[in-house]
Amino acid sequence: MTQQRNSTGLGGVAAGDGLEGKIALVSAASQGLGYATALRLTAGGAHVAMFSRSVTRIAQAADRIAEATGQRPLALTGDIRIADDVRRVVAETAEAYGGLDIIVHNAGGPPAGSFEALRDEDWQQAHERNFLSAVRLVREALPHLKQGGGSIVNVVSISVKQPLGGLILSNAYRAAIVGLAKSLADELAPYGIRVNNAAPGRIATERIKELDAHQAKTQDRPLEEIERGSLQAIPLGRYGEPAEFAEAIAFLASDRASYITGATLQVDGGMVRAIQ
Incomplete structure (x- = not known):
């Protein structure tokens, strides 16, 4: 039976996932x-x-x-x-x-x-x-x-x-x-x-935050501007989880x-x- 998505961020994990016992x-x-x-x-x-x-x-x-x-x-x-x-x-x-x-x-x-x-x-x-x-x-x-x-x-x-x-x-x-x-x-x-x-x-992790901060500093641009530019480059319009x-x-x-x-x-x- 497929589980419902919960607060851990896990999606439905069905039987036959191909990982059992590995x-x-x-x-x-x-x-x-x-x-x-x-x-x-x-x-x-x-x-x-x-x-x-x-x-x-x-x-x-x-x-x-x-x-x-x-x-x-x-x-x-x-x-x-x-x-x-x-x-x-x-x-x-x-x-x-x-x-x-x-x-x-x-x-x-x-x-x-x-x-x-x-x-x-x-x-x-x-x-x-x-x-x-x-x-x-x-x-x-x-x-x-x-x-x-x-x-x-x-x-x-x-x-x-x-x-x-x-x-x-x-x-x-x-x-x-x-x-x-x-x-x-x-x-x-x-x-x-x-x-x-x-x-x-662009997955929402600490690594991405560090890279955005580095880019903002080296380019002397606001962090928010860097983040907006990154989002505009992603067709789905968001960072991944x-x-x-x-x-x-x-x-x-x-x-x-x-x-x-x-x-x-x-x-x-x-x-x-x-x-x-």
Whole structure:
């Protein structure tokens, strides 16, 4: 029976969601898109482990999900930039649940800035956080995923379809993830492992607030003007909600997307006009 939408932002989760009994690991999940994803996967019947750098925030996030769904995810602490942490959270997830079927790679966006404003350190940090973290997460999860097939979903950005001004680090490293996913989709298909990307546009999170504030400051324009301009660029006329983006992740991760691999799904209200 389909559930009615409630105050958690969850839509109707029907039987046959394609997630029941799956074991999932979601990174950077204490807030924003990662949290919304962990909530949606749990609501869909998956056994979820979620991790972030903050012991307190990840525990509180797991508590909120337990209150909303009746099931508490496994709350782990780890830094997506640190290889030993990634290795540990994957091992702890597999040990707690007896395997691993789904990994959702999510990492905080790199700082805004133009090419001339960024230093080697900025590029190196973005490389560690936004690209190498995906490589490490897949590498550690792969032995578990090979046992029965599974799904890898990367959270990228619409910058992989249309580069965004003032976000050169994101433009470069999000696109690198898409290239990695395309290669992995080919290499891992014989094991029944699918690899896809979900590309959010203007989703109402703290990250968007930070980017709007940065743009207002660098352009010496009122924040309200920046926000109005962003809304005008979106055919649906509004920012998306994290729960709406999480639906895309849940679909790509689930058995409902069993014939989809190597794809990038835009969740942007029509913001990107590119045909390809």
